[in-house]
Every structure is written in C-alpha cells, then in structure tokens.
Amino acid sequence: MKRLKIYYIRYILPPYRGITIPPFGIFIKKEHKGNQKILNHDLVHWKQYQRMGLFTFYFKYFKQFLIYGYNKMPMEIEARYEEDEYTKKHYSEVYHKSKHLLRKLFH
Numbered sequence: 086m087k088r089l090k091i092y093y094i095r096y097i098l099p100p101y102r103g104i105t106i107p108p109f110g111i112f113i114k115k116e117h118k119g120n121q122k123i124l125n126h127d128l129v130h131w132k133q134y135q136r137m138g139l140f141t142f143y144f145k146y147f148k149q150f151l152i153y154g155y156n157k158m159p160m161e162i163e164a165r166y167e168e169d170e171y172t173k174k175h176y177s178e179v180y181h182k183s184k185h186l187l188r189k190l191f192h
C-alpha cells in the first residue's frame with residue numbers, strides 16, 4: 086500500500102476544501118492548512134481506500150454518490166462523523182437517518 090502524502094495546494098474545485106485522490110494522496114487548499122477537521126475527514130477517505138482497494142474505493146464512491154447523493158452517502162457520513170469530537174457526540178439527523186446504510190455497508 087502506498088504511503089500517504091498530503092499536498093497543500095492553491096486551488097481545489099469549489100465547494101471542496103480538501104479532496105482524497107487515491108493512490109496519490111490528500112489535497113487540501115492552502116488556506117485550510119492546520120484545519121484538523123478537514124484533515125480528519127480526508128484521513129477517513131484514505132482509510133476507506135486502504136480498506137477497499139483502489140478500484141472498489143472509486144466504484145463504491147461513485148455508486149453511492151449516484152444512489153444517495155453527497156450528503157447521505159455512507160462513505161461521506163463515515164468521514165463526517167470522524168471530523169471531531171463534536172460531530173461524534175452531536176451528529177446530525179442525516180447520520181441517524183442513515184445509520185441503517187452504514188450498518189449495511191460495514192457489517
């Protein structure tokens with residue numbers, strides 16, 4: 086498995102502040118360097134890639150995106166949940182509504 090590289094770059098397609106592009110690494114907008122929430126979020130996507138492998142990561146990501154949309158897709162929900170202690174304790178309705186989706190995906 087390729088070692089993780091994190092790049093801080095000037096431009097990322099809006100509205101994204103950070104993006105994980107396996108197997109290359111994590112790309113974060115320069116102005117958000119030091120934002121732990123963004124880093125934690127994208128580290129989850131990197132772990133998903135390691136867990137699933139390259140092909141499955143992209144396949145599942147786009148499949149979920151098409152089926153559930155960005156806000157309700159399990160891979161984004163998992164990443165959002167891990168952003169910080171606050172999101173873990175006070176997770177939004179979206180998460181609770183989508184718990185069954187997470188269960189389906191990971192168990």
Ligand SMILES: [Zn+2]
Nearest residue numbers: 126130161164
């Ligand atoms: Zn994400």
